[in-house]
Amino acid sequence: MSLKHVLLSDAGISPRAVTRRDALRLFIGAGLCATFFPALAGAETTQEKLDAAQLSYEQAQAELEAIGEEVAAAAAQVAETQSQVIEVSDQISQKQAEIDATQAEIDQREAEIADKQETLGERMSSAYKAGSGSVLDVLLSSATLEELTSNIYYLDKVSESDREMIDEVKTLKAELETKRADLETQKADLETQMSELEALQAQQQSELDAVRTKQAESQELVDGLSADVQALVEQRDAELLAAQQAAEEARRQQEEQQQNQGGGGNTNWGSGNTVVSGSGSLSAVVAAANSTPSPGSGLCAAWVTNVFRRAGVGTFYGNADDMYYSWCGTDPSAAQAGMIVATPSAPYSSAAVIYGHVGIYIGGGVVRHNQSGVVKNDSLSSWVSMYSVTAPVRCGWLGGVALS
Template identity: 65%
Template sequence: MSRTRITPQDAGITPRSVTRRDALRLFIAAGLCTTLFPGIASAETTQEKLDAAQLSYDQAQEELDRIAAEYEKIATQLSATTAKVADVSGQIEEKQAQIDQKQDEIDQKQLEIEHKQGVLGDRMSASYKAGPLSTLDLLLSSATFDEFTSNIYYLDKVTESDREMIDEVRQLKAELEEEKAELETQKAELEEQKAELEELQEEQRAQLEEARAKQIESQELVDNLSAEVQELMEKRDAELLAAQQLAEQMQQQGGSRPSGGHGNTVVSGSGSLARVINACYSTPSPGSGLCAAWVTNVFQNAGIGSFWGNADDMYYSWCGTSPSNAQPGMIVAVNVSPDSAAGRIYGHIGVCIDSGTVMDNIGYIRTTSLSSWVSHYSALATPLCGWLGGVKLS
């Protein structure tokens, strides 16, 4: 039996981007490390080789399940942290906007007070310039404007309009002080949120490093498997794919499953958003387990750019918005999926074709509601949306 090695590039994926079914295909053609599975090396008869292959397959599955379970725990925690980072970042933006607005209100009120004080001062100066010396002494001895207006007020020599303006200035100054105090409170809250964000980002970095280590561990296991398990892996791969497709077909009874695209559906318009939506309908499935590869192809076909990586890579890099705020053309992703061991390690991703509908690749191109998508994939992670590559479509 030949030992031709299939690389990740041959599968159309990056070095770490194998999915469970990609792993099964890679298992078939990779060289086995005899220190890990020595049974095959010592087997002599055909039956012994088959038994050894079955043993190696079972051992590999068990090991992958262990790694996937460990990764799932880390990735679920990381997803929660990522969602918190997005939430706190949103709170910071909102708080900063409130602070900017409050500062504008304070500046405007300060200008209004200064104007009214100037008008009132001119009027008082004119009214009392010819008054008794004792009155002038009293007014000139005022240390502050508040004391000045108070002295005038109680001299009982002001007109009703003067008295109203004095009251208005006092009210404005009191409001100004309240607004300044509120501004300081908001600034303190902002600093607390920024400190919380820094802590969350540090936690996120540590969790991501741990998650990447588990992904590397699973890849190394794949790289050390033997071509001796080819028949078992091919059979299992076909069974998994058939079962998945049957389940999807049953869920979509009454509908038709497209064979690599979605017919001649065309979205009108010439902008980047229309091009991406049209590409979603026209781009065929690159194969089972290649959800991120399909998304990459969609954006390449739309002329937006090339954005590589697994679903979890795109999730960490570009997703920071709740699905409740999803916009057409955004990606929606999770870093860990409940569907398979590969999904538990590399997540899943799709494209929002409108605010309530998602298209994704699950061996064929599926169209489903965003609410159903979020409900299903939130079992292990927090789904998030975002603009792939940071490119806002229009």
């Protein structure tokens, strides 16, 4: 009888095209225990390294994205401060223009003041040269009372006009000086604000440069981790191929050994009908089922293989679906202690969808199986109910060996 070989070419896997799905098929659902194949154990170690590297890469990528957001926020702050600097600079320019306009007005008023001062000076000079008698002459020269009154009135008006002109000059000059001082104060305040904004802008630019440096370093880290992940993917692919080749060689040797030995323990990969070709110890299988540890999550068929090997019945490799189609042809209602119970597909994981699930009926209405890396007992009825969703559950003698 021949074993069912699953070759890379049959699975559509080339040495340069091993995908994550292929890795899942070979690692999780292959039903091969790492105890038998050290190369596969090495591949699992590489897969763990790959998973860790992938996690580090994703964390670094998330950190890089967060830093990118920091860079964007810092750049926005710099841009906002620059906008404020431009606005204040425009205000300073406007104040300077107002100061210049006020200074021009002051210059104009000072020219008027100088002109009025010159006029006043000339009048005072004339009065000085004429002496105080000129006023008396004006009064004595009045021919009538009306003329005297008029002359006195005009003399008073000239004196009042001189006083008003002097007061006007002083007031106008004081107002212009006050206005200019106020504008100078406003300009100084704006210049102080400008200095503060420029200092803030320099600080923000420094922070932006620091974040950009951090971003570049993070990008370098992400690039390096990406290269590490790629290298581990290539290493894993190579180990997967080596593990598959080792498994095929082990199966070939097992087939030759069983063909040479004949009798009990011969593996039948037939049409799915149970063919009894030997006998074994039921008690040994039950004892082994209760003592054999889990080989890992997703390795239900590997656990069954280990149980029968430790019980001395024989070594029967294959996935759960392989065991189902080769040895299971009996309805669960007719299950006997020591039979395997299997389904070719179950919707509970990607591996279970492809390879199904298998356990051992140990009698008393109890099925023992390796589920998610934990060896546990479930009632036969609940096991059948749970795993018959996709395909019907069947049972049979593994390897065609009836136990008693």
